[in-house]
Structures are given as C-alpha cells and as structure tokens.
Amino acid sequence: MTINEQQDEIIEEFELYGDWMDKYEAIIQLGKELPLIDDQYKTDDNLIKGCQSRVWLHSEYKDGKVFFTADSDAIITKGLISMVIKVLSEHTPKEIADSDLYFVNAIGLNSHLSPTRSNGLLSMLKQMKAYAVAYQVKELNTQNNG
Amino acid sequence: MTINEQQDEIIEEFELYGDWMDKYEAIIQLGKELPLIDDQYKTDDNLIKGCQSRVWLHSEYKDGKVFFTADSDAIITKGLISMVIKVLSEHTPKEIADSDLYFVNAIGLNSHLSPTRSNGLLSMLKQMKAYAVAYQVKELNTQNNG
Amino acid sequence: MSAELNIEEIRKDFPILDAKVYGKRLVYLDNGATSQKPVQVLETLDNYYKEYNSNVHRGVHLLSQVATEAYEAARKKVASFINAKHDHEVIFTRGTTESINLVASSFGKLALKKGDEVLISAMEHHSNIVPWQMICEDKEAVLKVIPMNTNGELLMDEFASLLTDKVKIVSVTYISNSLGTINPVKEIINQAHAKNIPVLLDVAQAIQHVPIDVQELDVDFIAFSGHKIYGPTGIGVLYGKEEWLNKMPPYQGGGDMIKTVTFAKTIYNDLPYKFEAGTPDVAGAIGLSAAIDYVNNLGLENIQQAEHELLKYAMKKLSEVDGLRFIGNAKEHASLVSFLVRDIHPFDTGDILDKQGIAVRTGHHCTQPVMDFFGIPGTVRASFAFYNTKEEVDLLAAGIEKAVMMLS
Amino acid sequence: MSAELNIEEIRKDFPILDAKVYGKRLVYLDNGATSQKPVQVLETLDNYYKEYNSNVHRGVHLLSQVATEAYEAARKKVASFINAKHDHEVIFTRGTTESINLVASSFGKLALKKGDEVLISAMEHHSNIVPWQMICEDKEAVLKVIPMNTNGELLMDEFASLLTDKVKIVSVTYISNSLGTINPVKEIINQAHAKNIPVLLDVAQAIQHVPIDVQELDVDFIAFSGHKIYGPTGIGVLYGKEEWLNKMPPYQGGGDMIKTVTFAKTIYNDLPYKFEAGTPDVAGAIGLSAAIDYVNNLGLENIQQAEHELLKYAMKKLSEVDGLRFIGNAKEHASLVSFLVRDIHPFDTGDILDKQGIAVRTGHHCTQPVMDFFGIPGTVRASFAFYNTKEEVDLLAAGIEKAVMMLS
Ligand SMILES: Cc1ncc(COP(=O)(O)O)c(C=O)c1O
C-alpha cells in the first residue's frame, strides 16, 4: 500500500464512527495494539519534545525502507502515533519526505486534539521526516562514493 | 483677620464669579499681584517638589508670627499661592499648624484643578505647616531654655 | 449550595459559564489557572475605554485627571483589601511572576552576597523558583529548599534548621497550586522574623480564597495576579513594606519612575512610582479594582464557606471512584484536588474529560519538582471557584468514571 | 478631511470622542500620550472574556486551546504587520518601556563590559535613557549621546564620529515624542551595521503613523506600546532578530519560559516563550491584534496622508497666533506640534485649554534633557490622530488665543 492508500483506508474506517467517543475508542484501541518500542531505544535521545506526554521514536533503515517503532506513556498519544506509523513506516525515505499527511484533518481529529496534542503530533511528524531526509542524504553519499 | 475670616472673605468674593473663566481671571489677577519673593530666596532649598511648575516658598518668623513670600514660574500657580498666603501669612505658628483650609473646596476650585496642580497646592500647604511646626518647636525650646 | 450565596443568581454574572464546548455546557474547573470575569468587571473596562481612557499622571487635562484618580483609587482599593498600612506599598505589575521577579532582582541587588542563601519550599511554582535561581546565580548565592512529606506538608522542623544566619529571604507559597496545601505561613513568618529575615508570600492561589491582612501577618512582601481573582489579564500586584521598598533599587527604568533625568544623573521618584516604569495598565488596574468590589460584595468569608463545601463534596465524590488517589493530602487544604486514577496518564484523563465539556488542567502545573518528588508525570487538577456547583462536581465524577472505562 | 478616509464615519467607531468635559465636547489632542480605542477593539476584549477566556499554553481543554490559538494568532498578526521574518521574533511585553528594559538588561548582560559604550540620542524619552543608565552603571559602561541642532535634528556628522568600536549598541527613537522629529533611522542603521553594531529603534511614536518593515530596515530590535496604536493598555511588543534573542539570556523567570525545572538546573524554553515569563496578558494581545486589523483596514498610507494634512493645517493655523513659536522645526516632522506662546508658562496655557475642553499635554513629555537643551520648562504639545479634524485644529487655535488673552 502506498502512503496515500494507507491514509485513505484510515479515513474510510473513521467514517464509520459517529461521535467523538467512537473515534477515541478506536484510537485508544490502536494505542493498545501499537508494537512497543524496544526498551533499549527508550532513551532520552529518542525522546520527542513538545508533548505533555512523553514519546519515544526509533527508526531503522533496511533494504531501502524506513521502519519506525514508537511508544508513549499516554495511551491516546500512543493511538495517534500508531496511525502515523501505519501510514509512514516501511516506505522509502523519499516517499516519507515527500508525503502529505491529510488524514489527520480528514478524520476530523485536529479539531478534537488539544494544541499540546497536535504540537506533539507535529513534532513527531517533523522528526520522522527528518529521519527520512537523513537516510536520503546517507543514500546519496553512499551512491556518490560508491 | 483670623485665618477663617480670611477664608470666608475669599469664598464670598468667589461667589460673585459665574463661570470658570471669571474665577480663573480672578486667580490670574491675584497671581499678578503676588508680592514677589526676594531673588536671594529663589534657591533650590526653597523649591517645592510635586509641581509641573516651579514654586519657591520662603518663610520668616518675626514677633511671634510667620511671614510667607512665594513665587512660581506659572501664573495660575502664582494666583493659587497668593490666596494661600493671604490666608496663612502673618499668623502664629500654632494658628497655622492647626488651621483647616476649607476655602479651596468651597470655591469649587478643586474640581477644576488638574491633579498636578492640586498635588502642587498640597505640597505647598504641607510645607507651610511644616515651617509653622518648626517655629513652634523652636519657640518651645527657647521657652524651656529661657 | 452555600447558605449565604445564591450561586444560581451569581452564575448569571459570568456569561462564559453558559458557553458550550463540543455541544455540551462548559463545566469550568480550571480556576486555579485563571478565573472567569463577572460582567461588573467587563463593564468597568468598557466604561473606562468609552468614557475616560487617558494616560495617567502629569496630565493637565480633565480626562487624564479622571483616569489618574481612578487608577490611584484602584491602588487604594487593593491596599485596603489586603490592609496595607500605606497605599504606596502597593505596586502594580503584570502578575505574580513579575512581582516575584521584581523582588528577586531588586532585593537581590540590595541584600544578596556570595554565599548567602535564599530559602524557598519544595512545592513552589516555577515563578517562585526560577527568579531566585537567576539572582542566586548572578550573586553566587545558594538556593535552599524546605522539604515536604508525602502528604504535601512542609517539614517545619527542617525549616527551623534551614533558617540559618546565611538566609537573607524566605519566599514560599501560601497555597500550593498543584497540591492544595495551605502552608502555616504565620509560623513561617514568625520564625523568620525572629532571625530578622524577611518573608515573601506567593499568594497567587490564596488571595481569591482566604482573607489576607498583611499587617496582621506582618509579611514583608506578597505577590498575586489579577486574572486569578476575577480581574483582567495583564495586571498583578506586589505589596512590599515601605521600609524594604524604599531601600531596594528600582527594577525597570523609564517614564513615571523618575523625578529628574539628565544624561549624567537620574533621581528616582518616590513610592509607588519608583517601581512603576512606563505607562501602567490603567484599564487593568481599574478592572482589578472592580473585581475586588465584586469579591467584597459577596464577602470573602461566604466565598470561603461555599468553596469549602464544594471541596468536601468533591473529596467525598471522587474518593468513591475506584482506583483514584489524591496527590496532596495536607490537613489544611484549599478548594482544589489533584489526583491520578489507576495507572492512567493524566493527559488521557484530561482529554476525555474535555470531550465531555469538563475543563480541568493536567500536567505538572508549573511545579515540576513536585512531580519529581512524587515520581509521577503530572496530575489531573480540578480547581473550584465559588460559582461552581455540586452538580458540576457530579459531572466531574461521572466524567472520570467514563474516562476510566474508556482508557483501561 | 482626507481624500481617502471618511473621518466623520470613522469617528463613530470611537465612542469617547463624543464625551463632554466641563459641558463642552472633548477635543482630544493628546494622542501621543495614548490613543483612543475603536469599538472593534472593545468588542474583541469583551468577546474574549465572555466566550473563551482561559489560561494559554499547556491546557488540555478546548477553551485553553481556543485562547492559545487566538494569542498566537495575535503574535502572527504583529509579526506580519512589521514584516518580521519569524513569528517567534515577536515578544509580548507590557509596553515600550518594558521592551527597552528587557533589551538593556539581557543584551547588556550578553554584550556590555567595562568601558564599552551605549549610544542614544539627545531627544530620547526617559524610557530610552534610564534603562541604559542603569545597565551602564551595573557594567561600568558609558552612555554617550548623539547631539542635535536647535531645529531638533540629530547631528549625523557627530553620530559618525561617536560610532567607535567601543559602542556595543545604538538605541534611538524613530520619532521624537516632544519635538516631532522623524529621524533618519535607515541611515543610522546602515552606519551602525557597517561597524557590526546592532540598533534598537524606539518606535512608540512611529508604529501608528508610518509603515515599518523590520526586514527592509534590517533593524535589530524595535519596541512599541499597544495603547498608542489604538489597542488596550498594558500590552506592548518587543521585536528582536532571532540571532540576538537566541543569544541573550532570559529576562524574567517563571512559568512558560522554561522547558524543565529542577532545583539544581533549569532549561529555558525556545523563543518566544523564553522571554515571556508568567501568564501573559492574553486579552491585551488579542485586543492589540484587533487594533492592528483596524489600522490595516483603514490603511496606514491613508492614515499617514490624513495626519499629514492635519499637521500642515495645524502648522499654518498656529503660526498665525501672535507670539507662538514651535519647539522642534525638523524638516521631517510627524503629526504633533510642540510650542510655547510668548513667555506664558506651558502649564498655564494647557490649563486654560483644558477648561475649553481641549486636551493637550504640557511639561517635559518625559524628555527632560530636551527641555534642558532648549532652556525651557516644558512645552505645550498637541498630537494628532487620523480621527482628528481641521475643525478641532481651529478650536485649538482659538483656544490658544483665548489663553493668551487671559494670561498676558
Ligand atoms: C518615544 C517614546 N518612547 C517610549 C515611550 C514609553 O511608552 P510606554 O509608557 O507605553 O512604555 C513613549 C510614550 O510615552 C514615547 O513617546
């Protein structure tokens, strides 16, 4: 699935939910399902600033694709992370760097997210793209030197 | 004339004036008539704080009575000073210290005086009473020692 | 509902209490962060701007005179509200934070030398920590901390032994904004004064809840914010004893705080102007005065009683919630509750409460060291004002139950 | 009346202009001290308090979210009004005075050492003198002054020679509040930058009259007050280039300006929060934003034109008054006139004008050194806003004639 196909799937899924409670329950459920980050990666280096809750984000680069894992001490945050990871993980650095994440708006979440929460989400997205760009640069350097 | 008789005279006089212009013209006229302070007394020591205009106040103690002279660089201030001097000058220290100056309110001036102006007036009254008290103390000391 | 206050009627003074969030009626329980404003305050602001807005002091014209009188009457109102000996002991600032910064900086310059100590407590708001850290760093002085127990009560024995000759000032909060603790400030002041050490009280969370008499307390400085006592944002108060304020160097320089200026030498003005550089927040001061009128009108004792009843009720209702534990169990407790439920993150609880229209605060409440002490990421805090009702407490309790259901 | 602005209609936005003083309609010509507020600003304040008043930042609930967004939108509005490169280069303060104090203190700590110099001008407001005197005294630095001629124009040759390597910052006013001089700020900045010296512009009297583009000017800091640009009292702005603000130490400590606090070590927050300790004046910032909307709506160019016409007219009318002399005859001149008549004390003139309902300012206008330079006790100052009319200028001229008649 491409990044956009994944987003569209989430949007479709959320269309089924009537009110905020259903949506939140779905998010919380996703939070519970999030494959946890390996404890060794729960370091201060992997901590993302700008959240009332703490978020750790770890990335790995394998076979031309970026793999993200993450965790948070707050479950709703975890649910949000989980969606973002679903959308962005296992794509090429270029796909990630170029991606336009429209699903957050589309599922009507942003109007429900506290600014602290959306700032957190934003920080995380920024961080993920930064990783992607870093891998892109690395790739280029490898190619140039190779 | 006692202090209060002098005040009542001013009040009576001001009852003749209809509007603020008449009152102000009378005050300005008084300002022009104020016997000027001797230039040697226009010192920083005799300067009174709290005025947008400058006021010099000099006092002398003679034959049991206090004599005030004063000057200001603003004519309306001078007029106000002139009234206060008329009321308080040439009285005993005790009379001055105990005096209650009701004429300022009675002639309806206070509602016309800018706060800067009334602060100035207040500072001047304070200063005059301070002089009177000082002479009282001096008197007492002289009596005690004498 | 209090015996004395007709809350239903009173609520009509606060238009925002009718607001809807997510289609539900707002339940505003974030009064510790900022209070709502009665129409009496809003009308005062509006009148000021529509009828006599003008720059104060030194103005020759009538508008300026009227504005100056109103501004100085506001100072007088504050002075008599806290029973200050002199009006000029009341300095208008932007808020508690600026008031404390003023003292830290000016008192610090006056009195702090290398090796001296400043004594604060373990439950201070960042605004009563960081200004002292900054001046201590500047003066190579040392910041010491009165510890607390796990109920959130100061250890007064420790306080006594920390109170050495090195201490130049004690600065503590009257009421903790994250724990609700009411500190034994009278005793703190007495002990400090026995050693000639002045005391600053951060009354940001007290001024709207308990009567404060600075002369009876004999406190040297108090600091509070207008916005927490039903007044406008942007205005606050520093009270300082005349002796101290006269000795301290000015804080900011500029218009109004000087007597004469030449490029060579500047003579500072008398109190209170010496500490009020620049055009003050005239509307803010007048608005604060209207807020104090409002409080006086209800009666601080009546307010206290109504809030105490709310607190008791909330404690009872919330302790019935399975797995809920209070953070801060001091015997002397103000009308706010800080809590956590099971192992649910406070941010999650607060979020679900918000979606139900219930406004609480979550996080460290600008008291990170308190959270570190308890080893928690933060708390959920519901803070009550007299205009809150038992029905709202019921909604809070039900809202928490719902959050627990969804989150665990 | 301006070709572009319908002043008669515009005046309806300002309820206070219909006020009566001593039974006469107010003629408000003290706009340099503070400006009046349009209903658009007052309604914004009222709405804020009635609909979404809440403490900003870190709030989990909707009200706090809406208030935070409005507060940050106000910052963005200011940033785009002055064309700042980044929103976070805009710091909300209480006013010009506090903005300058912030820079004097924080920049002073960063950059001033013994023997260094700070360069201001002979026509500065006390608020741009005293803060520098205070930090210079602290750092044993020297305050130097760019002189002016008897027209009230800076001597640019002298400026060039004062601009030595010892100078660490130049701080001058864009427009003089007592003389009306518009200074050649672009040239001042260029010359200072050629020597890598940063420049602060006090734009308290400029922001409401002339378009200001901080990037085009390449100015390092600007300071202004909301209350002089039709906004509420108690709010002001410091703009600073990101590089400088990042380098400078924080000014006040407290809530919001920190990232993490322990008693041992505090990490400061990023811009702009690093410089905004404590609960900000949320309503003030939002009100200022509404004032900027109002100005943008009229168009600053239109305002400039209307005020220029008023100035020209006032100059002509007043110069017809026998014995009147202007203090400040700079070629580049803003819409205010400072004057004296014969040997009449300005306080007397102002007093008689006041009794006729005409509000002017008298005295030293917080620029005592300017009065010392001219050897006068003060001036009478009439300062115009776009809502003033030629009829009001006529009333002023007639009022002065009457004052002269009574006083001489
Ligand atoms: C040129 C100038 N600078 C600074 C100030 C001080 O502004 P504020 O009193 O609003 O801080 C003023 C206004 O009085 C001014 O005209």
Ligand SMILES: Cc1ncc(COP(=O)(O)O)c(C=O)c1O
């Ligand atoms: C105990 C305490 N001190 C200080 C403050 C800071 O007040 P402000 O942000 O209004 O300056 C607060 C409020 O947040 C507080 O609760």
